[in-house]
Amino acid sequence: MFKRILLFAGLLFFYFLASVLIHEAGHAFSGVVFGLGTPIINIWPGIELFPSIGATVSTTAWPGSSVAYVSFIPETPRFVIEFPESVQSLKLKPELKVVTKKTSQDGDLLPIVGLMGSGTTYLVSLFCTLYLYFIKPKGVYRVLAACGTFLFYDILCYTVFPVFFGMPHLIFIGGMHPEPIICLVGIGYSYEIAIALVLCICAAQTLALCYLSRKEGLFKLKRT
Template sequence: MPPLYKLLVATLLICIVLPLSVVTHEFGHAMTGQLLGKKNARIIVWPGWQIYPKFDSSKQAEWPKGAIAQTMFVPPRPNLRIENSRDYLAQNILFKPVVRVSSVSLNEKEIGLVSLMGSGLNWLLSVLALCFLMIFKNNKFMLIICTPFAFLYYDLVTYSLLPTFFDLRHWIFWGGSKAEPLLALSQFGWDHNLAVVFICTIAIVQSVSTLKVLNAQITGSNFHN
């Protein structure tokens, strides 16, 4: 494969994977919340399109400025029916909800887990992609497909460090401004500095491992040597 063609393929894949990482980030929040009992998760992406559980473009007018995506858990709205109750006088009207209304409250650690699993899901996907690169060492198709996903741990790093140390948003000039993974770890009782060191360590270890695997793939050397 010519070098220019490889560069174009890599650029195309990165342009696909980066927006996809926003969606997987929000799915991490939504699926974790639903597993913990929260209902009616909705994922909305810029410029105000709801993409889960169904597509809806009606929210563009109320889209918050600077946001890339957001996950919401909307309480169900009961439909009310009117019944004439035999136990009451004829003029009395009884309202009964058609659906049962329930609201699950999460404790602090569960809220922290929901927050963490946005970046956490992308990190797990990056670990999985790295594992595939190590297992399928001589497979060019796997190399092309898995390499962009192997760098999804960027999400954990940028969401933590850019707002904390550089007063930037998650995507430098776009996105949220809260250090979401650090705030989530604090809800588990982690010290802020320890959480920063932990995330930096993950970034360094995974960067070194990923670059070593890719170098072995490209040069044809044996990763284990």
């Protein structure tokens, strides 16, 4: 009995760790796509996971009780020397131009990047649900997909506990701010609509899992 409890606790820890990495990877990837710079992924208690592995070298204080966070190093300007297209003269005057990229200092894209943390875990959860419904995998693939369907807990907890109870999103640890709601408001939704939207998509995901569980069972190891 004790071994089973220990095994379950170990699996739960690795599941949580995987969800944290997916969450932070969502921030990092979307930040790269929108040109915020080079992402640095740090995880508690002060370990840098990307782009190198080791003690975090961040000069900023750890953000409260957060489990992990992503920061960005803005891209440095690139210097480009361009020559005029004229071929009439051998005396060409090169023109030096500074090519810059949009960085996080502009702030317009930060709500989207912020949303893509919990948003990514939800999208993975949705993908796994559709995979179970349409592909109907068996064995280990079904177990992995079934585990992935529950990743929407991230956006749900990030909303429910901070908004309704004033608690960290993991009750005892995690950020105190409802990150998905703040980002949705930053995009343009009202506070009430943002909360309702998150609760609705999580309710829909829960109903879908109940349907799959009753129809075939989520964790079905039997091979055909």
